[in-house]
Amino acid sequence: MLIPYESLEQLTPDTFETLIKEYLFTQLEDGSFSDTDEDGLKIAITQCKQALKQGILIVEYSEDDDSIAIRQRENVAH
Numbered sequence: 001m002l003i004p005y006e007s008l009e010q011l012t013p014d015t016f017e018t019l020i021k022e023y024l025f026t027q028l029e030d031g032s033f034s035d036t037d038e039d040g041l042k043i044a045i046t047q048c049k050q051a052l053k054q055g056i057l058i059v060e061y062s063e064d065d066d067s068i069a070i071r072q073r074e075n076v077a078h
Contacts (some may be wrong), residue, residue: 002060003058007056008059017045020070021041021045023057051055052070058070
């Protein structure tokens, strides 16, 4: 199930940032994101929020394993 961006905006700021940081740290593992200093992380969080707002990234809830994750739109089967 896809979570609309408007619903994400209703999360507490800390919860929303934690979700984004989890996504960014998975990107560290595959080399898509490499700036781990505080300023780099702030910039990446802002960019990620914009990508979510624009629909480039989406948030998917999996009922199978009760998990939530940010994914590239093109990598999600509809």
